[in-house]
Amino acid sequence: MLTLTDLRLAREGFTLAADLSLPPGVTAVIGPSGGGKSTLLDAVGGFLAPVSGRVEVDGRDITALPPAERPVAQLFQDGNLFPHLTLAENVGLGIAASRAAARDPRVAQVLARVGLEGLGDRRPARLSGGQQSRAALARALVQDRPVVLLDEPFSALGPGLKQEMLALAAEVLAAPGRLMLMVTHDPEDARSVADSVVLVADGRATGPFETGALFADPPPALRAYLGD
C-alpha cells in the first residue's frame, strides 16, 4: 500500500535510492547508523523532497503534498507534544487546528485506549517519559491515517519501557489497511514486533523481507551490521 518508485533522495553528500512496495502491517526499517533510515521516513512524511521518483499510498501519488496533507501520521524522536498545551489539547490537534478539539469525545477514547484515562488536563511536563510517549501515540491514533511513521520515538525510554511501548503501538495501531513503518537501530525490536523488514545500507533501501527469514539468513550487509 506504500509504494516508492525509483525514489532518489539526497542530503549533504549522501544519497539514497529506494524502489519498493510495502503491504499493510508492521514494517521495521533497520540499518547502520547514518545509513539513511530517518531520511527515508522524512521522504515518506513530506519533510524531504526527492530528487526524482514517486511516493504513493494506496495508488495515490503524494510526492508533491506537504506533510499535513499526506495520509500519514508521524511520531518523531522527540518534540512530539507541545509543552504549553494539555494532553487533551495536544491529542485534539490531531482532529482539528484548535484547542477546542480537546473536548471531542474521540480524544478521551484514545487516551483511555493507551492507558492515560483521566490525565487529559495535565501538561506534558507533569508526566513521565512513558506517559508522554503514550500521549503522542494517542494523537497518531486519533488522526486515523493509513500510514503511521515512527522514527525511534521511544528510544529515550530505556529498554524495558521501549519494548512495552512498541508492543502497545503495534497493538493499538493494528488495523486492516494500515501500515506502521518504524525506524529502529535495535534488531530485537524488529524481531519482536515487525512482520517485515526494510534494510537501509550502502545507499539503498531494499525489501521488504519477511522478518524471520531475514534474520535466519542475513545478507552480507545485514550480517556486517549485526556483527555475528
Add this chain to the structure above:
Amino acid sequence: MSLSRPGLFVAGLIFLLTLGTLGAVALRAETGGGLSPADWAAVRFTVLQAFLSALFSVLLAIPVARALARRSFPGRGAVVTLLGAPFLLPVVVAVMGLLTVYGRRGWLGSVFAGLGLPPPDIYGLEGVVLAHVFFNLPLAARILLMGWLAIPAERFRLAAHLGAPVGRVLEGPMLRTLLPGAFLTIFLICLTSFAVALILGGGPRATTVELAIYQALRFEFDLGRAALLALIQFGLCAAAAALAFGIALPDAMGGGLDRTVRRWDGSRIVDALWIAAAALFLLVPLAAVALRGLGGLLEMPASVWAAAARSMAVALVSTALAMVLSLALALRDGRAAALAGVLPLAASPLVVGTGLFILVQPVMAPASVALPVTALVNALLTVPFAVRVLSPALRQIEARHGRLADALGLFGVARLRLVLLPRLRAPLGFAAGLAAALSMGDLGVITLFAGTGEATLPLEMYRLMGSYRTEAAAGAALLLVTLSFGLFWIFDRWGRRADAH
C-alpha cells in the same frame, strides 16, 4: 494568510517613515545657501562627542567587565542587574542626577569649593560625554561580560596550567571580535542623542546636528535649514550604520550573565576597585534623584499629573504598535525585513518628526497631532530592539516545534495562536517592557510638536528645570522613573509568568 506577508507591509511602512520622511524633508531643503560655519561646527561636535563617548565607554568597560567575569561576591547579581538599568532610565532623569552630583552647584561642586578649587563645568563637551558614558558604559560592560563568559572555562585552566599569558592568548581574540561592534553600536546611539545635548549642550561650541534641527524648527521656524540639517544627520547615521552592517553587532540583551569563570590571574583588589567604582558611578546619580525627588514630590504642580497620564497613554499605544510591527518583521525572513529592522537605528527621531511636521503642517496644526506622532515615532525607534529580542526567540521556537506544527498542518493564524504566541510570551513581555519604558522616558519628537497643553512627563520635567523649579522637577523625575520602571516590570513579569504554567 501566510505569516510572513504582514512583514512585507511593515517593512514598507518603516521605509516610508524613515526614508519617506527624509524625502519630504529633502524636497524642502534649501541647498542653495549651503552650510553655515555654525552648521559645520555642529557636525564636528556631533562626531567628536559620539567618538569620545564610545571610546571612553568601551575602554572603561573592559576592566569592569573582566572584574565581573572572574569574581564572585555577594551582590554580584545586583551589580549585573544595575548594568541593565541605565538603558531603561529616562534621559532627563539621568541628566538631572548627573547635574546634582557633578554640576556647578552639585555635590562635587561643594567639595571643590570646600577645597578651594574652581567649580566643575558640566556643560559642554565634558558633560555630554559624561552623560553618554553613564548610559553606555553599562551597555558595553554587558556586551563584554557576555564575551568573557563565552570563553570556555577549560581554556583558562589550560592557560593557568601552562603559565600562558591569558590576556594575549584568550582575551585578546575575544576583545578584537567584540570591541568594534560595541564601539560602533554606542557611536551610533550617541550620534542621534538629543535630550543630552538639549540639556547639557547648546551654545556655539556644544551643539549637535540634532539640537541644531530642533533650534531651527522651534525658534527660527526655518524649515529649509532644518531640512538641510536633517539630510546631513541622516548621512552621518547612514555612514555609521553602513560601517556597522559589515561588523556583526553584538547582542546585549542576552541572559546567562550570572555565571563566573574560575581564573587564576589578576588581582582581587584591583577588580574590587573597578566594580566598586562602576557601581558608585551608576548609583550615586540615581540616589541623588531619589533623594531630591522625595522632597520635591509635594512641590509638583497639577500639570505634572496630567502630563504623567498623557505619557502613560502614549506609552501603551506605542508599545502595542511596536509589538505588532516587530512581530511582523521577526516572522519574515529576507533582506527587506532585516533592513527594516535596523533602519530606525540610523534614522534620527527629529528627522522623522521633521518630515511628518512638513506633511502635516498644511492640513493640521502640529500641536493637535503631537501625541499620536510621538507614539508612532517611539514605536518606530523601539522596533530594532524588539526585533533583536523576538527574532532569536522565534528561531528557537521554530527549531524545536516547527516540524511538529508542520506535520499537524498548523499554519498562518492557527500557528501563531496555538504555537508561536504562547511560547513567545516571555520575550514578548520583555520587549513590551522595553518599549513601554523607552517611550515613557522619551524626550525627542514631542519637543517639536507640543504646545503647552500636550506635554508628556519628560517634557514637563524639562520645562520645570528650565524655569528653575528644580525641586518640582526632581519630584517629576522620581515620578517618571517610578512609572517607567513600573511599566517595564509589569510587562516583563506578565511575560515570565508563563513559565509557572
